[in-house]
Amino acid sequence: MAIVKEKGMEIGSRDFRLDFPIRRVHCGMPMANGDLGVLIIGEGRRLEIVMCLASCWDHRNSQRFEKPCPYDELIAAWTPEDASPVSRRLIEASTPLNDFGGVSWRGTRVPGGRLVLHLGADLKHIRLAYGTGMVAVVTTAGEVHLGLTPGRNRLYVLDPCRLVTSTTAEPMWNRLSALFESVGYQPPTDKSGSGQVGWFQPCPEDPGTLAILRQTSYGYCLVAERSSDGDEQSLDGWEDWPAAQQSIASWWADFWRRQPTFIVPETFWNDFFLLALYKFGCATMPGGWAASLQGPWLEDYQRPPWSCDYHFNVNIQLIYTLAFATGNFQHALPLFDMLEQEEFQAVMRSNAKALFGIDDGLLLPHAVDDRGWQVGGMGAGATLDFVCGGWTAMLYWNYYRYSGDQEFLRRRAMPFMRGVMRVYQSALREHEGRLSLPVSISAEYGCSFKVRHNGRLVNQNTGRDPSYQLACMHVLANALLEGSELLGEAPDPFWRELKERLPHFTCIGEGAERRVAIWEGQDLDVCHRHHSHLAMVYPFDLSGELNEEEQAAVSAAIDLWILRGMGQWSEWCFPWAIQIQARRGFQESPMLLFRIWKEIFLNESLATAYLPRFQGFTAHRKDDMLKPKETHEVMQLDGTMAAATALLDLLIHERAGVAHLFAAIPKTWSEAEFRDVVFPGAFRISARRAGGKTVFCQVEAPQGGTLRICLEPGADIRTVTMKPGEQLRLV
Known part of the structure; x- marks a missing residue:
């Protein structure tokens, strides 16, 4: 090496x-x-x-709520076999769409x-x-x-x-x-x-x-x-x-x-990682515009796919998460600056006011323009996915965790996280002796296909206590409690109540078949490209607080997820799946998924194409696969950035607060190396693997602190406490 x-x-x-x-x-x-x-x-x-x-x-035909749409009325309108009454009420409370002679047009x-x-x-x-x-x-x-x-x-x-x-x-x-x-x-x-x-x-x-x-x-x-x-x-x-x-x-x-070094035996991935860093620098340059689905690169031969908007139900988070382990914190600032614009804040507060009658909530919808107005419709799938705000709040939190910037935590992260949590707090209800979320979604499940209810196929994309939402609430509460302690502020008592009275996720099945559900009574019946119900593994790592029974339910859910296959996955689904597998201790399959992904979703210039390059492996948007690429190719930035983040995760990732080194690389990779990767606590870690063993590991602690680290799969977890500015060689 x-x-x-x-x-x-x-x-x-x-x-x-x-x-x-x-x-x-x-x-x-x-x-x-x-x-x-x-x-x-x-x-x-x-x-x-x-x-x-x-x-x-x-901005024409972007939408927002123009009158109240009380959440209690949505709960009353909900039926298990039909989502349309809920979506209809949401749409009726929104700004009307202008007619362009039959042409569907959004911001x-x-x-x-x-x-x-x-x-x-x-x-x-x-x-x-x-x-x-x-x-x-x-x-x-x-x-x-x-x-x-x-x-x-x-x-x-x-x-x-x-x-x-x-x-x-x-x-x-x-x-x-x-x-x-x-x-x-x-x-x-x-x-x-x-x-x-x-x-x-x-x-x-x-x-x-x-x-x-x-x-x-x-x-x-x-x-x-x-x-x-x-x-x-x-x-x-x-x-x-x-x-x-x-x-x-x-x-x-x-x-x-400022960039970390990444070296693995398959040199293609070294080259891809370098190109991804370059594109990240281009697309998220400080002082520029926040990167949307395609970043600044938009074709001129077709209508902008999905308006080239800001998809906050997974895509924007996949783009910007790369900023943290690579130490490019300032590259996240254009996104935060956009979210904190006066009009954007006003729209999020107006959304929270319309649904919950509160003045201090921030409700971020699914697909928005640069002012926060919704451009992807106002139905349940767009407005009742509260994780859009929750996962974005975790970007704020991770900015602090990786940079150690307490002033950012005080002025920017905590206010945003509080506003998002106020929405969750207002949505939760008492149910069977615990807290419960009566109506919400698990990102896009049932939005484009029918789901099975009591043996029948029905149009339903909402339910009680989606596991995705519950996991998000828990990590958000964890962040708020830790943040308030760091700043010497009194925590809201509700945050502790949530931790005590809200399940980590929803389950279905009995005994050995008990597993994580999509929402109450809803199993993973089909292949689904959003791995949302597994969010307690990644991005909302709860592994350190799950009991044995809960861990077994997660394992069973992953077995079913694997059984359902990859036939509906798109280009950003593979990196997310790799990150989940890495955190469950899978060593061989993550790189196998990467190799498949490379063949299906990378075009000739290594750009991530949303549509598969050929038929036969995935059926996602199968009719569009046959259209000429010269006039129909769609690039999305999320696939590239998520893949770069997942590549780093193979060599170093956090699980239950521990830095796990070389935990998800195949056994044939006897050598691998990374340097200057940032880890929560503002630590900078470098390590090298040779002969199938970790032969070098060095940690820098610019701000000091305690680090828990596992140097290779199967090794004991070590705990080291370091002074500010100290450099320590562990191997």
Whole structure:
């Protein structure tokens, strides 16, 4: 195994290369700064810059509650065989949808378009230099170089060989005019003229996209900004390449100095992990826009899938969890900043007020725009999934746990967690001598298929005490109790009551067949891509407080989960399953799942495609699999980031408060290594495995504290207490 430097990643001259032709948008070379997203494709002598602004939204037909919808009335309306009375009441209390001549339209991100460079030589390959963040386009007669500035939407195109013979602009209107005209859009204004090409695409009620590619002394510069009127006079920075070059190089050098090192024998995964870190840096750059389903990279050939919105029932959490073990805490701040905007907070409080009549609750729905308005409908599946707020609250909590920033805990994490818990507190009722959640969901179970009730198939996506919700409440209560103790604040007595009177999860079956249920009376009857009912394993680790009987129920549920198979899983389901298996002590199957995932869901440029690449293994969206990828491929960022997090989990993860090293790697991996991985308590851990044994482990404790660690599977748990700034070698 290679020996890595003592701290951080040594990136050196490592690069990522793709060969032309590259015809599909999501096979392109990615570049981004948290707002301007760029994918570079091309063939022959045509080089295309496919661009989009993460900040450009059409907010029309986003929804929120406009009148009260008391939760008690939803409880009264609920029947075990039909979810529609509950959803109907929720929809009736929401803002009405405008009619666009029969076209279903919701709030959505708006695609950008393409700037095309016509070259005097044939394209060969494209190369990303990780260390500098620069991209080189190699032709038969020389190279074109591209650099995107952090903090400013300026893409500099250096053409020292004068390879570019002409440029053209292709706004998204060229491919999607019929759709966008049908919902009230006007055609773009052509901004082409002397030495430049571009467009201004207005939005009906929001700022539009202004994109201009202008010739400069060194080549070209693409400037893209949101604009209300398309006025280009305020645009600048065209000739600022020397300063931009320094900014780009400095930002990426600093980024790579902070990254952990990950090395395993199958070198493909080392390369994938590196690319995932790069994409994470691009998509979540501090000072940029919060990353949504596709981050800043949105195609211009189809309507944005799921509005390219913020899916808070799993997807956004899968993207941002990578920030913590990698030490990229500040990359989570754009998400928290969005959630704490005045309008976003007002919407969440209004939701809580509408359902529960409280003023201090935060109810975060399932699929929202950048203001918190719902864009995925207002039914039960969207508004009664309180884990959307709960899992997001755990992002806040983990920011503190990994960084140790008590000021963040005091000012930002605790207020958000309290607001989410107030929703749960208001929803719980007395039932059979315990606390109970009368009506809620287990993420998307029954939303797109019928469930079995008393031997009949019925339309039902809600029930009493979903295990997903109960597990979330427990970890949220744990966080609030610990947080209040750390800050010297008095805890709310309800938090302790919840711990004492709420089950960890709901069960079904008797004796040896007793297992975790979806909700009361609902078994896992079908293959389901949301592993929500197993949330007490991950992401809401309760393993340290489950008794023997509960552990047996979890094991039985996992057996049934395996039996139901993977036939409906999508690209982000596999990493989540791997993380569950890793925490249950599975050593061989996690990497087997990774290898299957690689073949099914990674496209030619290692982007995670939502739709399987071929038929035969999973039937999820099987009709869409047959559609041409050139016009129907969907990329989602959650699969990439969840996979990178799961790869780290193979080498080090937390279980019941213990750092478990090399716990989920196959026996054939006698060697593996990681360095500078952050662990809760702000510890930084490095370790190396050789000859099937852990031969090196070093812990740094910038803030001091007590660490519990298991150096390899089957080893005893060691407890070490360290002083602030101490470094300790355990092996």
